[in-house]
Amino acid sequence: MSEEQENRDYDHKASVRGFTSGQNLSSEENPKPTSGQEPFPVWLILVSVFLMIIGGYSLGTSNGGFGFSNSLQSGYEPSAPAGLTGKAPELSEFEKYVNAGEAVYKAVCNGCHQATGQGQGQIPPLVESEWITQGTERFAQIVLNGLTGPITVKGASYGAAVMPAQKGAINDKQVAQVMTYVRYKFGNISDSVVTKEMAELARQKFGDKANQYTASELSAEDVMLEGEQPDWLSPESDDTEAEGDSAAIFIDPEQIKS
Numbered sequence: 001m002s003e004e005q006e007n008r009d010y011d012h013k014a015s016v017r018g019f020t021s022g023q024n025l026s027s028e029e030n031p032k033p034t035s036g037q038e039p040f041p042v043w044l045i046l047v048s049v050f051l052m053i054i055g056g057y058s059l060g061t062s063n064g065g066f067g068f069s070n071s072l073q074s075g076y077e078p079s080a081p082a083g084l085t086g087k088a089p090e091l092s093e094f095e096k097y098v099n100a101g102e103a104v105y106k107a108v109c110n111g112c113h114q115a116t117g118q119g120q121g122q123i124p125p126l127v128e129s130e131w132i133t134q135g136t137e138r139f140a141q142i143v144l145n146g147l148t149g150p151i152t153v154k155g156a157s158y159g160a161a162v163m164p165a166q167k168g169a170i171n172d173k174q175v176a177q178v179m180t181y182v183r184y185k186f187g188n189i190s191d192s193v194v195t196k197e198m199a200e201l202a203r204q205k206f207g208d209k210a211n212q213y214t215a216s217e218l219s220a221e222d223v224m225l226e227g228e229q230p231d232w233l234s235p236e237s238d239d240t241e242a243e244g245d246s247a248a249i250f251i252d253p254e255q256i257k258s
């Protein structure tokens with residue numbers, strides 16, 4: 001080996017140094033393989049995919065033993081558990097009416113009297129209020145035209161706040177529904193409802209009033225709005241068993257309340 005050849009390596013200082021120190025390896029060189037990182041052979045991937053396709057196909061066509069009939073005991077009749085029909089329970093006309101009233105209440109009265117009907121501060125409660133459980137005429141007057149001035153509700157005095165008239169915000173049907181809801185929900189009254197016809201009449205009689213009622217202007221506590229109760233309302237009675245059509249409108253207040 002001539003001296004020239006012998007020194008050749010030293011002419012490529014960078015690469016030699018790099019190689020010996022393990023740094024600056026040229027990117028064209030493959031890194032030393034480390035154990036555990038050997039590439040997965042392509043043929044094995046292909047074989048696996050092929051087996052999965054075959055397996056899936058045979059499961060799909062033959063049921064693979066997982067069919068319902070394979071695990072069925074003889075004599076077993078599949079049926080839904082009692083009380084679980086998969087259908088929503090049928091609502092009675094009364095329930096539907098009350099639900100419609102709840103929607104009106106939420107849209108119109110909720111902000112002041114609260115969802116609980118307990119009121120807040122100077123806004124009086126509706127729960128068990130004598131203004132909702134007694135005469136429907138004065139209740140309708142309040143809803144249609146609002147209320148101002150001192151009023152006593154369940155023994156407590158109010159009067160600092162004013163209730164605005166609601167006659168422009170809701171129509172006769174909504175007045176009837178929301179009154180029915182309030183009487184039922186907060187007064188527990190389920191044997192009579194306020195009908196659209198009653199509300200219509202109330203609007204004719206009292207709707208022209210320019211400003212709010214004061215408590216002393218309201219109708220007497222026992223005056224009810226005139227009108228027939230609807231056919232679908234059948235009050236609970238102990239002596240007559242519900243029969244035929246009336247079975248569908250039998251009212252169970254406990255069920256509606258939840």
Ligand code: HEC
Nearest residue numbers: 109112123124125126129131147148149158159161162163
């Ligand atoms: C802007 C707030 C507000 C809204 C909305 C409102 N009220 Fe009132 N309500 C009051 C206030 C305030 C009073 C008490 C007025 C007073 O002190 O003279 C009152 C009084 C009443 C009363 C008589 C007192 C009592 O607590 O029993 C009834 C009944 C009533 N509201 C029902 C309703 C119904 C039903 C609605 C929805 C259709 C409604 N209010 C919407 C504020 C409101």
